[in-house]
Amino acid sequence: MEQFMKNVVEKDPNEKEFHQAVKEVLVSVKPVLDRHPEYGRAAVLERIIEPERVILFRVPWMDDEGQVHVNRGFRVEMNSAIGPYKGGLRFHPSVNLGIMKFLAFEQVFKNSLTTLSMGGGKGGSDFNPKGKSDNEIMRFCQSFMNELHRHIGPNTDIPAGDIGVGAREIGYLFGMYKKLKNEFTGVLTGKSLNWGGSLIRPEATGYGCVYFASEMLATRNDNLENKTCLVSGSGNVAQFTTEKILHLGGRVVTLSDSSGYIYDEEGIDADKLEFVKHLKNIKRERIKLYTDEYPAAVYTPVDASLDYNPLWNHKADCAFPSATENEINENDARNLIKNGVFVIGEGANMPSTPEAVDIFVDNKILYAPGKAANAGGVAVSGLEMAQNSMRLNWPAEEVNSRLKIIMKSIHQTCLEAAEEYDKTGDYVTGANIAGFLKVVNAMLDQGLV
Ligand code: NDP
DSSP, X not given: OHHHHHHHHHHSTTOHHHHHHHHHHHHHHHHHHXXXXXXXXXXXXXXXXXXXEEEEEEEEEEOTTSOEEEEEEEEEEEEOSSSSEEEEEEEOTTOXXXXXXHHHHHHHHHHHHTSSOOOEEEEEESOOOTTOOHHHHHHHHHHHHHHHTTTOBTTTEEEEOBTTBOHHXXXXXXXXXXXXXXXXXXXXXXXXXXXXXXXTHHHHHHHHHHHHHHHHHHTTTOOSTTOEXXXXXXXXXXXXXXXXXXXXXXEEEEEEETTEEEEOTTOOOHHHHHHHHIIIIISOOOGGGHHHHOTTSEEEEOOTTOSSOGGGOSOOSEEEOOSOTTOBOHHHHHHHHHTTOOEEEOOSSSOBOHHHHHHHHHTTOEEEOHHHHTTHHHHHHHHHHHHHHHTOOOOHHHHHHHHHHHHHHHHHHHHHHHHHTTOTXXXXXXXXXXXXXXXXXXXXXXXXX
């Protein structure tokens, strides 16, 4: 194991997020490999960590002043053993190959857990959409698709949104794909409702994460009613996580963006959440402005000199990190436990550092890793693909009830897989083992390709 990890790091020394994701899976699946020497002979680990294909391309675009800029585009087609590549596109200045590979790797296991037939991929660009005009965003998306269209298709690779890629960007990307290919197919998910999108897709990741947390609480005969929740982020996942917590009788007291966070002791109710949605989705403003509208709330800007995030240092029962990777470190994990938090639902991908995960697992709290907890988004993307193939639109109740069933089934699968390897209640081990087994068995069935 140690030698294997050493080789991974030596091969691509700058991809630290990818190393982190591989190591977590490796530790979890060790008992499976011990029990199945045939996996070792077939080098399944070596094969599963290597992308089937990486596409790296130039994205030139012109700003409103006529200045040309060049960004880098990526698509990592990680694994297609159980279906066409599926995974979002991220537009954020931090995007690099290591981050793309970590996200694509996680996506393989997540998609496997959904019970749907989807392989794993991820893509994006180091383009920063913040402060850009609609026209600049459109020109960038068109240039990005000008290359990407060669590599994707409804039976090959079906991208979706992620950080910085929402309904607006999916619209521009789809428009360009349709023009270049002269076909109207379900090649992207997260589309608008009146041209192929699915009801409940925007809500799915956040809602699904809260359904998963409810399932975990149910194992202790508990529920979300009157629970105080800390939520980070204020984008798609954070908004609909907050909405579902409110539906289920919980109380949300924090939201954030990359500049800082707000703490509203009175709770962020449905009206306040509508204000946040308008602020972030329409006005594209900073979360700080929440306190102009609701002065009882307190805004705290990011302080890079601190070795903890004060957002995670409030009395609460549950925490839903919904912003980005590694946003909860060891100190934050200790603060969460100290403040009474006993439920963690990861809306974001890999938001907790390995040290933080160890603290959650050692304290035997209800900790749901992202690849299980936030799988609702890609699950409903899978349902969007099914509806597109049938040229049908299911009503919201139907999609929502399928989402609930899928999250319940993922929860059950994780519990059973963990139990089989004497790790009862450890959702990290359960998610990794269950996701891994389905993919590697499919790879072995399909021969050495
Ligand atoms: P959005 O772009 O809608 O929102 C992201 C939010 O997180 C914003 O509030 C953003 O603040 C904040 N954020 C982003 N980067 C950082 C950073 N480096 N430091 C602090 N805050 C940051 O993205 P989503 O809500 O879609 O995605 C959030 C997380 O959920 C990501 O980890 C994503 O991979 C994961 N996820 C998303 C799915 C989906 O369906 N959308 C599915 C599964 C997982 P600011 O506005 O200042 O940038």
